[in-house]
Amino acid sequence: MKAGHSLPALEKEITQEGIQRYAEASGDFNPIHLDAAHAAATLPFGGTIAHGMLLLAYVSEVMTRAFGEAWVGSGRLRVQFRGAARPGDRVTVQGRVHSAEETTDGHRVACKLEGRNQQGQLLISGEAWVTPGRAGPHGADTGHGGG
Numbered sequence: 001m002k003a004g005h006s007l008p009a010l011e012k013e014i015t016q017e018g019i020q021r022y023a024e025a026s027g028d029f030n031p032i033h034l035d036a037a038h039a040a041a042t043l044p045f046g047g048t049i050a051h052g053m054l055l056l057a058y059v060s061e062v063m064t065r066a067f068g069e070a071w072v073g074s075g076r077l078r079v080q081f082r083g084a085a086r087p088g089d090r091v092t093v094q095g096r097v098h099s100a101e102e103t104t105d106g107h108r109v110a111c112k113l114e115g116r117n118q119q120g121q122l123l124i125s126g127e128a129w130v131t132p133g134r135a136g137p138h139g140a141d142t143g144h145g146g147g
Contacts, residue, residue: 001109001132007066007095012058014050014089022054049084055124058093059113063128066095067109070132074105079126083117090118098127106131 023029028051031038039048056079063071085091095113102108109132114125 001066001097001100003097003099005097007062007097007111007113009095010058010062010065010093012091012093014085014087014091016048016087019048019050019054019087022051026051026053028053045084045086047086049086050089052081052124055081055085055091055093055115058091058115059095059124059126059128062093062095062113063111063130066111067130067132071130074129074131076129077126078128079113079124081124083121083123085115085117085123091115091123092118093124095128103131106133 019033023033032042032045033039033048033051036048040046056077059079060071060075060077063075063077067075093113093115095111097109098112099110100107109130111128111130112126113128115123117123
């Protein structure tokens with residue numbers, strides 16, 4: 001992939017049921033995510049919000065769709081949480097190849113990613129790095145941990 005190449009976008013709807021399932025899977029039962037009465041009294045949110053790590057999982061899913069096992073085997077990610085996703089939000093995560101270069105480890109691709117809600121509000125943004133051709137834990141080259 002070359003600089004400027006767009007990664008396949010991912011669109012997800014945030015639901016309270018999905019937030020509940022994520023809480024059960026992650027063990028994060030903070031009432032800001034689950035208790036509507038508690039969350040309604042919490043400023044600045046005024047209602048339940050999705051786990052930030054759920055948004056992070058969507059970013060990783062974009063990278064997995066674009067790079068497959070190479071992402072699992074060589075991916076690195078740095079993000080900033082910029083806003084809260086709420087039940088009813090439709091979150092779209094998009095990415096673009098920022099640079100591609102040869103390194104001593106092979107071809108390295110750097111991507112810029114962001115997730116926005118249906119109103120265009122930035123919820124998460126960051127950068128990801130991957131070395132395409134790295135097959136991951138069961139592949140030929142396993143020098144790095146997963147992303």
